[in-house]
Amino acid sequence: xxxxxxxxxxxxxxxxxxxxxxxxxxxxxxxxxxxxxxxxxxxxxxxxxxxxxxxxxxxxxxxxxxxxxxxxxxxxxxxxxxxxxxxxxxxxxxxxxxxxxxxxxxxxxxxxxxxxxxxxxxxxxxxxxxxxxxxxxxxxxxxxxxxxxxxxxxxxxxxxxxxxxxxxxxxxxxxxxxxxxxxxxxxxxxxxxxxxxxxxxxxxxxxxxxxxxxxxxxxxxxxxxxxxxxxxxxxxxxxxxxxxxxxxxxxxxxxxxxxxxxxxxxxxxxxxxxxxxxxxxxxxxxxxxxxxxxxxxxxxxxxxxxxxxxxxxxxxxxxxxxxxxxxxxxxxxxxxxxxxxxxxxxxxxxxxxxxxxxxxxxxxxxxxxxxxxxxxxxxxxxxxxxxxxxxxxxxxxxxxxxxxxxxxxxxxxxxxxxxxxxxxxxxxxxxxxxxxxxxxxxxxxxxxxxxxxx
Numbered sequence: 001x002x003x004x005x006x007x008x009x010x011x012x013x014x015x016x017x018x019x020x021x022x023x024x025x026x027x028x029x030x031x032x033x034x035x036x037x038x039x040x041x042x043x044x045x046x047x048x049x050x051x052x053x054x055x056x057x058x059x060x061x062x063x064x065x066x067x068x069x070x071x072x073x074x075x076x077x078x079x080x081x082x083x084x085x086x087x088x089x090x091x092x093x094x095x096x097x098x099x100x101x102x103x104x105x106x107x108x109x110x111x112x113x114x115x116x117x118x119x120x121x122x123x124x125x126x127x128x129x130x131x132x133x134x135x136x137x138x139x140x141x142x143x144x145x146x147x148x149x150x151x152x153x154x155x156x157x158x159x160x161x162x163x164x165x166x167x168x169x170x171x172x173x174x175x176x177x178x179x180x181x182x183x184x185x186x187x188x189x190x191x192x193x194x195x196x197x198x199x200x201x202x203x204x205x206x207x208x209x210x211x212x213x214x215x216x217x218x219x220x221x222x223x224x225x226x227x228x229x230x231x232x233x234x235x236x237x238x239x240x241x242x243x244x245x246x247x248x249x250x251x252x253x254x255x256x257x258x259x260x261x262x263x264x265x266x267x268x269x270x271x272x273x274x275x276x277x278x279x280x281x282x283x284x285x286x287x288x289x290x291x292x293x294x295x296x297x298x299x300x301x302x303x304x305x306x307x308x309x310x311x312x313x314x315x316x317x318x319x320x321x322x323x324x325x326x327x328x329x330x331x332x333x334x335x336x337x338x339x340x341x342x343x344x345x346x347x348x349x350x351x352x353x354x355x356x357x358x359x360x361x362x363x364x365x366x367x368x369x370x371x372x373x374x375x376x377x378x379x380x381x382x383x384x385x386x387x388x389x390x391x392x393x394x395x396x397x398x399x400x401x402x403x404x405x406x407x408x409x410x411x412x413x414x415x416x417x418x419x420x421x422x423x424x425x426x427x428x429x430x431x432x433x434x435x436x437x438x439x440x441x442x443x444x445x446x447x448x449x450x451x452x453x454x
Contacts, residue, residue: 023089151424224270295307307424322343353375378401
């Protein structure tokens with residue numbers, strides 16, 4: 001049963017002095033912003049209408065406020081619950097009575113997974129609309145850029161990816177052994193053997209010669225043989241398991257099937273690399289986050305990043321008014337028109353001016369956004385320019401918009417340093433979309449509080 005608010009007041013709240021109950025200025029403004037019913041509307045649309053039976057959910061207003069504090073102060077779920085429980089101020093902000101028990105951290109984890117990324121997008125849109133109504137948000141100019149939000153994974157190599165697959169398969173079969181030992185006869189734990197081979201790779205790479213790479217391929221080949229043997233025996237276990245029986249056993253079978261399938265894909269990938277094909281399209285870089293991809297952004301410090309590409313749209317008021325998370329590495333010039341269209345959908349009209357770097361630039365894009373209603377498009381052309389184009393890009397308005405565009409780099413840096421967009425702690429594509437969405441929501445709330453305070 002959906003529970004939106006918790007209006008109950010205890011005697012402890014009634015007897016606390018006003019000085020204790022008063023929130024700090026910034027937190028009080030954020031509290032007022034989050035009191036809008038538009039933040040609750042997406043949740044009511046998600047739950048079946050008229051359903052009043054079942055265990056009540058954690059009050060939605062509490063869930064939203066807890067997630068804001070989590071991303072504002074970069075807290076884990078357990079730390080978040082403990083810190084809010086120990087602070088009267090944070091209890092007041094999150095609408096927890098002074099004597100009310102805090103929810104278990106797992107409750108917040110399940111809630112985030114149940115509500116998904118679409119809810120976070122809708123909450124962000126509601127806040128942007130509210131800021132526009134309060135006249136703290138201007139929408140005449142739009143700048144957009146892309147960055148990479150890295151997945152929370154180790155640096156991938158073919159051998160270590162296979163090691164992860166073998167570990168999960170072995171761990172799952174050990175659980176099955178406790179309830180259906182007859183199905184796992186003949187299966188051996190070979191994780192220690194693979195670990196020893198991977199440690200030998202590190203010793204070989206210290207030599208830094210061409211022969212060392214050939215030796216690495218040879219060791220990787222032996223890891224492939226072990227992993228293949230483990231996969232074949234795991235498939236035999238799956239065939240012996242019946243679909244009927246205990247729910248826990250059926251769940252283990254499903255998990256084992258998924259692990260075997262993914263490890264099989266990693267085996268094919270590793271075989272291609274060992275055979276000499278180093279460039280593989282749609283390459284898997286993590287067993288635990290198989291949707292993450294290698295992305296090159298031309299950075300000197302990080303030649304390749306592993307995760308998801310993110311588009312950040314910002315107006316002249318400093319608010320992030322739109323964002324999108326992409327699988328793989330789509331070209332920047334494919335993302336400009338969707339950014340302008342998202343702006344029109346949010347505000348009902350196109351921005352007067354758009355500024356981007358040359359990665360978004362093309363004649364087709366310039367024509368497309370002009371047709372959408374953009375009056376001035378500051379898109380530096382790639383390659384050699386003619387005299388007319390050079391004169392066009394030297395005009396004062398064009399250069400002013402490029403200076404405005406350059407400030408977007410600082411915004412991305414701020415989002416990465418302070419709001420967690422450098423590395424997603426939630427797994428998977430949907431998890432990363434939630435992580436990015438909550439980070440941007442927290443940023444926009446703090447930005448709105450600062451502007452409304454002045």
